[in-house]
Each structure stands twice: as structure tokens, then as C-alpha cells.
Amino acid sequence: MTGVVGPGLWPGEDILPAQLEIFEDLSQSPTGVTAAPFLAELPERAAWATRIGRTLAVLEEVPYELGPHGWKLADRGGRDRERAQSLLTQDLEAFAIAGTGFDGPITIDLTGPWTLAAQLYLARGDRALTDFGAVGDLALSLAQGTSGLVANLHSQLPGAHITIHLHEHLIGQIAAGVLPTFSGYSRIPAVPGPTLVQHLKPLVETIKSSSARVAVNVGDAWVGIAPVVHSEADALVMDFGRSDSWNERGWELIARVVERGTHLWLGLPAPQVSQCSGPNLKNLADTLLVPWHRMGLEPSRLADTVITQSAVAARDLYHQGSTAARGSIATLKRVAEHIAERAAQ
Structure with missing residues (x-):
């Protein structure tokens, strides 16, 4: 199943409440998605x-x-x-x-x-x-x-x-x-x-x-x-950066990696957020789906991918506090659900 992994980095100074939040958010996931709780890193300490x-x-x-x-x-x-x-x-x-x-x-x-x-x-x-x-x-x-x-x-x-x-x-x-x-x-x-x-x-x-x-x-x-x-x-x-960024030679390497059986984890950028509709989930999913389609990779292989956050996005969310960090996990699970649906088609 398509996976979700948190960024590791987490705001706060008290480890137990942080871990309880992480297990609460990542112990359950949408159909077709597997979420993995992680050992939190709390640099504020x-x-x-x-x-x-x-x-x-x-x-x-x-x-x-x-x-x-x-x-x-x-x-x-x-x-x-x-x-x-x-x-x-x-x-x-x-x-x-x-x-x-x-x-x-x-x-x-x-x-x-x-x-x-x-x-x-x-x-x-x-x-x-x-x-x-x-x-x-x-x-x-x-x-x-x-x-x-x-x-x-x-x-x-x-x-x-x-x-x-x-x-x-x-x-x-x-x-x-x-x-x-x-x-x-x-x-x-x-x-x-x-x-x-x-x-x-x-x-x-x-x-x-x-x-x-x-x-x-x-x-x-x-x-x-x-x-x-x-x-x-x-x-x-x-x-990975925006869905419209394209590196053909890089994706040729990734295609060979996927075809030999090595799983691919993608660190997604921060989502574009609208006050009316919230985070743009389609744009985030397209960061993977667009080049995947261009390379002619089988949709079923999407089930082996894992979604996480890029280092830049993780640092930004860390500075915004636990509410933003937990919201990002919810966003990642929704993006993974969309990718899992494509994998099942």
C-alpha cells in the first residue's frame, strides 16, 4: 500500500506528549494507505x-x-x-x-x-x-x-x-x-x-x-x-520540488530504481493553500504522478511509494508549531490516498 512517513522533526520540548500526538495521527490512515509513526526529534531541548x-x-x-x-x-x-x-x-x-x-x-x-x-x-x-x-x-x-x-x-x-x-x-x-x-x-x-x-x-x-x-x-x-x-x-x-519541475535524466534513473524493486519515498514541498479550499492536494500528488506518467511507469507500482515531507517543508512547519505539524500529516495522508486510488486503477 502507499505509505506516509512523518518528517522526524517536531516542535516542542516534551517528548511524551509529542509521541502521543504522532501515534494518534499516524496509527490510523485512509483505505489503501499505511502510515508509520516516527521517533520525534525535538531540537528545542x-x-x-x-x-x-x-x-x-x-x-x-x-x-x-x-x-x-x-x-x-x-x-x-x-x-x-x-x-x-x-x-x-x-x-x-x-x-x-x-x-x-x-x-x-x-x-x-x-x-x-x-x-x-x-x-x-x-x-x-x-x-x-x-x-x-x-x-x-x-x-x-x-x-x-x-x-x-x-x-x-x-x-x-x-x-x-x-x-x-x-x-x-x-x-x-x-x-x-x-x-x-x-x-x-x-x-x-x-x-x-x-x-x-x-x-x-x-x-x-x-x-x-x-x-x-x-x-x-x-x-x-x-x-x-x-x-x-x-x-x-x-x-x-x-x-521534490513543484510538479512542473522536470529533470528527464533524473527521472530515467528513478524509473530504473523503481523497476529493479527499490522503493521510492518522496519528500513533498509545502502545499499551496487557499483560504477557501485549503491545501492544493492535486498539485502535491502531481509532484509524483506527472513525471510517473511521463516515464511510462506502471500505475500499480505507485502502491510501493511512500509520501513524506521535504527537508525545507519540515523546517518551515517545525517553526509554525504542533498544530501546523499535525495538519501537515493529515495533508500527507490525503495525498497518499489520492495516489493509492491511482495505483488501484
């Missing part, structure tokens, strides 16, 4: 509660701390690591309480190894991305930690079907070699596709071996499609 802070808390045996310029590796674990791990524990407890008795799909958002290495600094140096040995260590630690996270979730929510949603939104910049060094006077060399796969694929394999699915989010970077497919992730996640 502090840097330790952001997605990168949560991902660092998942790592096994890697010390880190907050520095003047953001997160960095450390010689030993300290207070920042303890705070990040404490918040993750609280979040998982709230998630289990809100999802008591739940039977269905859930998603957990984490930062992928390449984007993590691009945002994390070495203890005494530049971005971790400049040291492929450090990248490998991070990927291995993330694989081990995520496997433990999945086992924890299976024990607390035995009826849940888990998908780990890995965010690799910097993969395009990493592949293009445009990320600046710490000094800003030069650029970090481009990372070739096979090397991207080298550290992504073992993580995907480990997560899948722990009885979870893997979706990899490349933002709007078409260049990220091939590494995700070669990593054998279950789903490719991409952010």
Missing part, C-alpha cells in the same frame, strides 16, 4: 536532542563532545556524550509508552555515515570527512549501535516493523567536492561513487540483518541515487 546528537548517542565506543564550531570527536567521553545518551534513552521510553500495543510500521531517523563525517570534526583537525579511516570507524560504530537500537525497539514494541531512515542530505556536496575545509580556503576533494558505497553498504547490510528495513535520504541530489541503489537499501528517499 538542546543540541544533544538534534538528529546528529541522537545519532552520536547511538554510536558504540566513539567519544565526542560539543566544541566551539559544533560536534567533534574527543579523546574520551564526557558530559556531552552522557547528555545525548540520556536524551535518547528518554526518547525511546516515551516512544515505547506512546506505542504500547502498536502493530505496524515505525521509522527512526538517523544521520548517515557520510553526512555525519561531513558535520563532525576530528579531535584536532578538520572535518572527519577528510580522514577515510575515521569515516570507516564511524560507519562501523554506527552499524553496531543501530543494530543494538533495533534490538531495543523490537523488545519494547514487538509488533512494530522498523525502518531506519538514514539522512545523507550532504551526499551531493560530498560527491561534487564542494564542501569547504575548516579554514574555508579550500575544498575537500570529491569522494567517488564506489567509495561512497564502500562505507554505506556494510551499514545497510547490518541493519537489514537485524530485521529492520533501510531507507536512505539523499535530499535533492540526483547524484546520490546510484550509491543508494548499490548499497542495496530498501528505499531511496528524495526531496
Whole structure:
């Protein structure tokens, strides 16, 4: 069935009420649509509660701390690591309480190894991305930690079907070699596709071996499609713009992805809203349906797609408060229902 996944990002500072809202909104869905509650990310609490802070808390045996310029590796674990791990524990407890008795799909958002290495600094140096040995260590630690996270979730929510949603939104910049060094006077060399796969694929394999699915989010970077497919992730996640934007070469790649059996998740833009008729659901659905028709893809394959929000739309809704965030989930479910109807034709 056509799916709906929330954005991960959520307004507020109290995790349990947020999770109760999310399960209430995503435990039920229209006919032909499957909705997946998610572990909320509440950045208002502090840097330790952001997605990168949560991902660092998942790592096994890697010390880190907050520095003047953001997160960095450390010689030993300290207070920042303890705070990040404490918040993750609280979040998982709230998630289990809100999802008591739940039977269905859930998603957990984490930062992928390449984007993590691009945002994390070495203890005494530049971005971790400049040291492929450090990248490998991070990927291995993330694989081990995520496997433990999945086992924890299976024990607390035995009826849940888990998908780990890995965010690799910097993969395009990493592949293009445009990320600046710490000094800003030069650029970090481009990372070739096979090397991207080298550290992504073992993580995907480990997560899948722990009885979870893997979706990899490349933002709007078409260049990220091939590494995700070669990593054998279950789903490719991409952010899409307006329905009238068209990238023929990109959609040829997506068509091949769909035809080989990799699922497609679409991050939709914010809807156009009319005071009289509300959000323009047709325009949102056409973001997928128009290029799908142009590429000659079978309508029945639409049943394997998942609808979510683009990173830009998620940030905008986050700043508008929980009412707007919950309204967006209702909109996504209605768009998914329209797509599911097309899939059944």
C-alpha cells in the first residue's frame, strides 16, 4: 500500500506528549494507505536532542563532545556524550509508552555515515570527512549501535516493523567536492561513487540483518541515487520540488530504481493553500504522478511509494508549531490516498 512517513522533526520540548500526538495521527490512515509513526526529534531541548546528537548517542565506543564550531570527536567521553545518551534513552521510553500495543510500521531517523563525517570534526583537525579511516570507524560504530537500537525497539514494541531512515542530505556536496575545509580556503576533494558505497553498504547490510528495513535520504541530489541503489537499501528517499519541475535524466534513473524493486519515498514541498479550499492536494500528488506518467511507469507500482515531507517543508512547519505539524500529516495522508486510488486503477 502507499505509505506516509512523518518528517522526524517536531516542535516542542516534551517528548511524551509529542509521541502521543504522532501515534494518534499516524496509527490510523485512509483505505489503501499505511502510515508509520516516527521517533520525534525535538531540537528545542538542546543540541544533544538534534538528529546528529541522537545519532552520536547511538554510536558504540566513539567519544565526542560539543566544541566551539559544533560536534567533534574527543579523546574520551564526557558530559556531552552522557547528555545525548540520556536524551535518547528518554526518547525511546516515551516512544515505547506512546506505542504500547502498536502493530505496524515505525521509522527512526538517523544521520548517515557520510553526512555525519561531513558535520563532525576530528579531535584536532578538520572535518572527519577528510580522514577515510575515521569515516570507516564511524560507519562501523554506527552499524553496531543501530543494530543494538533495533534490538531495543523490537523488545519494547514487538509488533512494530522498523525502518531506519538514514539522512545523507550532504551526499551531493560530498560527491561534487564542494564542501569547504575548516579554514574555508579550500575544498575537500570529491569522494567517488564506489567509495561512497564502500562505507554505506556494510551499514545497510547490518541493519537489514537485524530485521529492520533501510531507507536512505539523499535530499535533492540526483547524484546520490546510484550509491543508494548499490548499497542495496530498501528505499531511496528524495526531496521534490513543484510538479512542473522536470529533470528527464533524473527521472530515467528513478524509473530504473523503481523497476529493479527499490522503493521510492518522496519528500513533498509545502502545499499551496487557499483560504477557501485549503491545501492544493492535486498539485502535491502531481509532484509524483506527472513525471510517473511521463516515464511510462506502471500505475500499480505507485502502491510501493511512500509520501513524506521535504527537508525545507519540515523546517518551515517545525517553526509554525504542533498544530501546523499535525495538519501537515493529515495533508500527507490525503495525498497518499489520492495516489493509492491511482495505483488501484
